[in-house]
Amino acid sequence: MKKILTGNEAVARGAYEAGVVFASAYPGTPSTEILENIGLYKEIIAEWAPNEKVALESVIGASIAGGRSLASMKHVGVNVAADPLFTFAYTGVTAGSVLISADEPGMHSSQNEQDNRNYAKFAKIAMMEPSNSQEAKDMIIDAYDISEKYDTPLLYRMTTRVCHSKSIVELGEREEKELIPYEKNFSKYVAVPAIGRQLRHKVEKRLIALAEYSEQTKWNKIINNKSNIGIISSGIAFEYSKEAFGKEADYLKLGFTNPLPKNLISKFCDDHEKVYIIEENDPYIEEFVKNMGKKCFGKDIFPYTGEMTPDVIKRAVLHENMDILQPNMDLVVNRPPTFCSGCPHRGFFYELGKKRKKIIVAGDIGCYSLAVGEPYNLMDWLICMGAAFSSGHGAQSVIDRNPNDDRRLVSIMGDSTFFHTGINSLINTVYNNGKTINVILDNRITGMTGQQDNPGSGYKLQGEENTPLDIEAIVKAIGIKHVRKINPNDLKIVKETINWALELNEASVIITDWPCVLKKKYKNEDIEQYTNAWKTKDKVLEDKCVGCKACLRSGCPSLVFNPETKKMSIDETTCVGCDVCLQICPYDAIVKDEKYV
Amino acid sequence: MFKNVKLVGVGGQGTILSTKILTQALLNAGYDVKMSEIHGMSQRGGSVSSDIRFGENISSPVVVKGSADYLVAFEQMEAVRYLDYVKKDGILIVNDLKIHSMLTQAGKTKYPEDIIDYLKEREHTYIYDATEKAKTLGNQKVLNIILLGVLVKAMKLEKLPIIEAIEDLVKPQFIEINKKAFKLGLSMFG
Numbered sequence: 001m002k003k004i005l006t007g008n009e010a011v012a013r014g015a016y017e018a019g020v021v022f023a024s025a026y027p028g029t030p031s032t033e034i035l036e037n038i039g040l041y042k043e044i045i046a047e048w049a050p051n052e053k054v055a056l057e058s059v060i061g062a063s064i065a066g067g068r069s070l071a072s073m074k075h076v077g078v079n080v081a082a083d084p085l086f087t088f089a090y091t092g093v094t095a096g097s098v099l100i101s102a103d104e105p106g107m108h109s110s111q112n113e114q115d116n117r118n119y120a121k122f123a124k125i126a127m128m129e130p131s132n133s134q135e136a137k138d139m140i141i142d143a144y145d146i147s148e149k150y151d152t153p154l155l156y157r158m159t160t161r162v163c164h165s166k167s168i169v170e171l172g173e174r175e176e177k178e179l180i181p182y183e184k185n186f187s188k189y190v191a192v193p194a195i196g197r198q199l200r201h202k203v204e205k206r207l208i209a210l211a212e213y214s215e216q217t218k219w220n221k222i223i224n225n226k227s228n229i230g231i232i233s234s235g236i237a238f239e240y241s242k243e244a245f246g247k248e249a250d251y252l253k254l255g256f257t258n259p260l261p262k263n264l265i266s267k268f269c270d271d272h273e274k275v276y277i278i279e280e281n282d283p284y285i286e287e288f289v290k291n292m293g294k295k296c297f298g299k300d301i302f303p304y305t306g307e308m309t310p311d312v313i314k315r316a317v318l319h320e321n322m323d324i325l326q327p328n329m330d331l332v333v334n335r336p337p338t339f340c341s342g343c344p345h346r347g348f349f350y351e352l353g354k355k356r357k358k359i360i361v362a363g364d365i366g367c368y369s370l371a372v373g374e375p376y377n378l379m380d381w382l383i384c385m386g387a388a389f390s391s392g393h394g395a396q397s398v399i400d401r402n403p404n405d406d407r408r409l410v411s412i413m414g415d416s417t418f419f420h421t422g423i424n425s426l427i428n429t430v431y432n433n434g435k436t437i438n439v440i441l442d443n444r445i446t447g448m449t450g451q452q453d454n455p456g457s458g459y460k461l462q463g464e465e466n467t468p469l470d471i472e473a474i475v476k477a478i479g480i481k482h483v484r485k486i487n488p489n490d491l492k493i494v495k496e497t498i499n500w501a502l503e504l505n506e507a508s509v510i511i512t513d514w515p516c517v518l519k520k521k522y523k524n525e526d527i528e529q530y531t532n533a534w535k536t537k538d539k540v541l542e543d544k545c546v547g548c549k550a551c552l553r554s555g556c557p558s559l560v561f562n563p564e565t566k567k568m569s570i571d572e573t574t575c576v577g578c579d580v581c582l583q584i585c586p587y588d589a590i591v592k593d594e595k596y597v
Numbered sequence: 598m599f600k601n602v603k604l605v606g607v608g609g610q611g612t613i614l615s616t617k618i619l620t621q622a623l624l625n626a627g628y629d630v631k632m633s634e635i636h637g638m639s640q641r642g643g644s645v646s647s648d649i650r651f652g653e654n655i656s657s658p659v660v661v662k663g664s665a666d667y668l669v670a671f672e673q674m675e676a677v678r679y680l681d682y683v684k685k686d687g688i689l690i691v692n693d694l695k696i697h698s699m700l701t702q703a704g705k706t707k708y709p710e711d712i713i714d715y716l717k718e719r720e721h722t723y724i725y726d727a728t729e730k731a732k733t734l735g736n737q738k739v740l741n742i743i744l745l746g747v748l749v750k751a752m753k754l755e756k757l758p759i760i761e762a763i764e765d766l767v768k769p770q771f772i773e774i775n776k777k778a779f780k781l782g783l784s785m786f787g
């Protein structure tokens with residue numbers, strides 16, 4: 001059967017066909033939909049882990065115990081999972097194990113552009129790179145055989161355009177694999193130094209065997225068009241190259257990319273007058289080619305950043321510029337993403353903004369990162385997930401050494417980020433007698449990446465109910481003495497609570513407790529707790545509105561100012577009645593719309 | 598031979614559903630199709646775009662600047678933002694609708710005037726008020742499928758099995774209104 005699938009849907013299908021039994025991930029663009037799709041197959045146990053390290057470790061356990069396993073994550077997630085990865089590289093697998101890394105050339109939704117192919121080389125493990133959805137499905141089936149045959153975890157490197165673009169896929173059937181019975185094997189799995197020293201040799205021997213495989217696999221192939229121009233490429237860059245050159249060039253298409261096929265590449269270079277290495281992000285293939293002493297064009301002519309789309313290739317190689325319209329950019333205003341109507345982060349940032357001069361805000365990664373923009377402008381830095389509490393602590397320690405600076409650090413992260421690595425950071429603050437104000441914006445979901453369940457949401461990935469983690473209890477158990485849990489849509493309470501925390505000379509935690517407007521699943525307890533959530537609407541009383549626009553400081557996209565009447569109105573289709581603007585209005589011109597009460 | 602189509606708009610306007618329906622219909626009609634979208638911020642009022650390429654043996658899934666045979670903008674300002682993607686003689690379809698950005702709404706800058714006049718100067722440009730038309734059908738949200746109808750007619754591909762794709766991909770309670778919206782769109786182009 002043929003279907004049109006995204007790369008993420010296709011790779012999930014491939015994992016299913018390969019007989020995978022256990023998969024774990026932490027969400028992150030562009031990888032998130034891989035596990036969401038794997039979760040649809042009831043033959044596979046699919047789980048969200050609180051972070052990528054935990055995801056990979058569960059997957060390692062599953063592999064050791066004899067079941068084919070898969071972990072997936074965005075590129076920066078592999079940094080978090082790097083510690084187990086490097087030892088897994090030594091122990092190897094029982095049943096096949098694949099780590100999918102979804103890289104982001106062009107940084108569409110990420111903080112950096114790291115090239116995770118370097119991880120495969122660094123950890124000395126096998127690597128494959130699909131170019132389209134059909135390959136995403138087919139290659140991963142082979143990936144499991146390679147992993148088992150060569151006793152190696154395999155890094156499966158995808159990129160945004162492979163993950164998120166759709167192309168046609170011919171589906172196959174699932175091949176159920178017998179579990180490999182677990183037998184104790186200390187000298188393989190217990191990586192103490194004495195055993196590590198032995199495994200070190202195994203790793204090196206494995207690389208030699210894999211290099212032989214790389215020379216003869218069908219995934220590394222030459223496409224001969226009888227040209228004297230040769231292009232070496234991998235991943236989506238191969239599709240772009242084909243688009244740019246068509247039959248005007250020969251191609252060495254690399255799908256198995258660690259170790260690279262030395263002889264194949266060497267001969268391909270010798271057979272062509274001009275060789276171009278077309279790859280996104282780092283000069284990974286290029287450096288290998290140049291190390292062999294072969295001449296080629298690479299980053300000397302191609303940009304070091306961004307996507308290597310056909311136009312970019314043509315510009316670099318053929319100096320061909322497309323005839324492009326130049327729009328009048330005076331007619332374009334930026335459209336930064338904003339908090340949704342009814343977003344529970346809004347009320348908190350609105351009130352915090354009033355303390356702007358007294359505070360420094362250590363930010364983190366989630367929807368609340370959008371508070372860096374209009375109208376809040378409330379974030380001094382953002383580093384990586386979980387860093388708000390720890391970086392805030394470090395900063396406060398230094399600010400406090402300056403007798404002329406009495407600003408307080410407010411560190412802010414979401415529930416998913418707290419579970420990810422924020423808990424560790426908070427322990428550090430307590431242990432070291434820190435004094436920061438730590439805010440957990442608990443919207444009961446992992447919002448930014450598209451509302452995935454998490455340990456606090458009450459549901460597992462495949463829909464099963466569980467006991468949500470009690471953030472307040474955890475925070476208290478860690479040793480925070482001053483904890484308040486509040487409704488962020490009640491501005492009076494938000495204000496009082498911020499003032500309370502600013503007065504304290506010890507670390508405090510504020511938990512804002514209200515669900516994301518896009519959270520879909522609620523338990524009965526939740527419905528009782530969040531009475532009437534999103535069921536009402538607010539409206540403007542025209543005769544009372546003076547057009548002062550104070551409400552716009554809430555940053556709500558449902559508020560519309562009419563320049564002709566100089567009055568506000570509220571978009572009835574999008575308003576969900578959170579009442580934040582209603583509380584801000586100094587003229588009582590915003591009220592509950594009685595139609596919806 | 599292949600054609601390049603780009604749909605642009607603001608998160609929440611339904612560009613993704615239109616793209617899905619068109620892609621599915623092209624597949625069922627036997628074309629090779631590739632589709633690519635950047636939708637990271639789609640739910641948060643950011644600008645969104647999706648690319649469809651179809652024909653025979655399509656390699657790259659992305660539509661690059663200067664190469665779109667058809668550009669459909671669900672919102673005025675987005676039409677200008679992505680104008681450099683449409684070929685000089687490509688067809689531009691614009692929904693005459695203004696959606697504020699956080700910056701214009703907060704009064705930091707003004708929503709630009711005269712966009713429609715500026716766009717009208719360009720040949721092969723077609724401007725419709727799909728939002729109004731959608732309201733006449735009783736649901737503003739179907740403006741996306743009206744615009745899809747306009748596009749399909751502009752591409753002269755009225756025979757594409759779009760209705761079947763709508764039946765496949767749209768929630769049951771919305772199928773009828775979306776079919777109507779599609780037919781209305783077909784009748785509007787020209």
Ligand SMILES: Cc1ncc(C[n+]2csc(CCOP(=O)(O)OP(=O)(O)O)c2C)c(N)n1
Binds near residue numbers: 074415443446
């Ligand atoms: C190491 C790492 N993993 C994953 C991501 C992707 N990511 C960005 S924001 C986010 C979710 C944040 O959720 P939460 O803290 O609950 O905040 P919300 O978006 O719900 O406000 C994730 C998973 C990342 N940036 N870094």
